[in-house]
Amino acid sequence: MSDSLVTIENVSKKFCRSLKRSLWYGVRDMGSELFGKSNTNRALRKDEFWAVRDISFEVKQGETLGLIGRNGAGKTTLLRMLNGLIKPDNGRIEIKGRMQALIALGAGFNPILTGRENVYVNASVLGIKKTEIDRRFDEIIDFSGIEEFLDTPVQNYSSGMAVRLGFAVAAHMDPDILLVDEVLAVGDVGFQSKCLNKIGELKKLGAGIILVSHNMHTISTFASKVILLNNGKYKTYANTSEGIRDYKKIFDNIDHKGIEKVCSGNDKVNFYRVDINNQKLCPGDSFAVALQYESSLLYDDVEIDIAIYSSNEQGLHFQATNKAYNQKMQIMENRHELKIEIKDLRINNATGLIAVTIWTKNRTEMLFWWRIPVEFEAVKHTTGNNFLNVSYGFD
Numbered sequence: 001m002s003d004s005l006v007t008i009e010n011v012s013k014k015f016c017r018s019l020k021r022s023l024w025y026g027v028r029d030m031g032s033e034l035f036g037k038s039n040t041n042r043a044l045r046k047d048e049f050w051a052v053r054d055i056s057f058e059v060k061q062g063e064t065l066g067l068i069g070r071n072g073a074g075k076t077t078l079l080r081m082l083n084g085l086i087k088p089d090n091g092r093i094e095i096k097g098r099m100q101a102l103i104a105l106g107a108g109f110n111p112i113l114t115g116r117e118n119v120y121v122n123a124s125v126l127g128i129k130k131t132e133i134d135r136r137f138d139e140i141i142d143f144s145g146i147e148e149f150l151d152t153p154v155q156n157y158s159s160g161m162a163v164r165l166g167f168a169v170a171a172h173m174d175p176d177i178l179l180v181d182e183v184l185a186v187g188d189v190g191f192q193s194k195c196l197n198k199i200g201e202l203k204k205l206g207a208g209i210i211l212v213s214h215n216m217h218t219i220s221t222f223a224s225k226v227i228l229l230n231n232g233k234y235k236t237y238a239n240t241s242e243g244i245r246d247y248k249k250i251f252d253n254i255d256h257k258g259i260e261k262v263c264s265g266n267d268k269v270n271f272y273r274v275d276i277n278n279q280k281l282c283p284g285d286s287f288a289v290a291l292q293y294e295s296s297l298l299y300d301d302v303e304i305d306i307a308i309y310s311s312n313e314q315g316l317h318f319q320a321t322n323k324a325y326n327q328k329m330q331i332m333e334n335r336h337e338l339k340i341e342i343k344d345l346r347i348n349n350a351t352g353l354i355a356v357t358i359w360t361k362n363r364t365e366m367l368f369w370w371r372i373p374v375e376f377e378a379v380k381h382t383t384g385n386n387f388l389n390v391s392y393g394f395d
Contacts, residue, residue, distance in 0.1 A: 003061045004094075005096050005097050005208035006059040006208060008055060008082075008092070008094075009056050010090060011052065011081065011088045011091030012052060012055070012088060013051050013077055013081060021045075021046060049232070051077045052074040052078050052229070053232045055078065055091075056091075057236060059208040059209075059210060063203075064199070064203055065223065065226070065227060066211050066212075066219040066222070066226040067079075067210060067229065068214075068227070068228055068243065068244070069230055069247070073231070075212045075229055076181055079179050082099070083099065098174070099177040100170040100178050100179070101179040102170055102178075109162065109165070110154065113154060114151045114152060115144075115149060115165055118154055118169075136173075139172060140168045140169055143171070144165045144168035146165055160191075171202065175207055177207065178202060178207055180211050196218065199222055200222065216247070219240065219243075223243075225238050226244065227243075228246055228247055230250060263366050263367070263368055263370075264368060265367060265368065266365070269299065269331055270293060271370075274289060276289050276372065286342065286343045288339065288341040290338070290339045291337065291339075291340070291356075292335070292337050295334070298331070299331035300330055301330070301361045302329050302358055302367070303323055303363060304322045304340060304359075305355075306320050306356055308352050308353070309352055331358075331367065353371045354372055355370070355371035357369050
């Protein structure tokens, strides 16, 4: 008897960028199904794209599969197909055993019901008897750490509280397969540690786990193997460290001076040049970044985040946003320059990274992400003007 809990063979899923066309294609496809016609046409129609294409893998008992890739690579799409929320356009998915999924922050809870009521509803949907839920109830609540709010409607929970309760229910229902999609990032450090320990326990008990995370430490600690998704394609790695190395290469866009450009725009705005005034700073110095861009849209009320990290990224020396200083900023149409200046830096001897991130309103989309190594010296320069005017052009 096979010990495979999840088997995926040549699974593909396509989506449409246009809402109107998507609705029309959906109606046509449903009509085809009603008349017994196959919808396995692999040709893309106008505005369609492959989110996942021809992916095959299996997860056996006691295995943890790490799904990694940049945002939009198809990780959540794949989990939704596994959980039965959406159908694949091609291929076969076979699931053996009880599956629990943590794909969204709400974890399937009814917002009107209390935490206590949601525990029972959630478990009963899985076919677990009330007597069994009663037996495990105290253990679930103790794990979640939300005893004080147990009889409060879930709609009044913070996202972290909802995740706590959702994970506690999922992990204590003896799942054969557990799907986890980055929701643990919402919890605090103590709860994350608790969850990761629980994942380790489930793995020892023979559960198959599919773990989506951008935290490579988590992936390297728990994953038995890794699948890297990129532009709809995939590659499987039996050696986790090799998968993580290739994942990082996706973001390795570093020139000879050490600048790292993970995001320099989208199809509407392009940041094509960066000028900085200094890479060697002392306490009291100012740091200025000038960004030249071209945009076909007006982005109103953007949020700009400046941060200074230690060189090993373990510590954060400084962080500020324009919102904190009541500075409203825009990305305007056509060609312009955006200048950001931090005055009177107070950091002693250190090497670090200055990161600049630009978000659209309410942080719905990242428009720019850039960082560069800098040095901080304890002794003030005596040369007077310390303006270096270092420039970087983007492809």
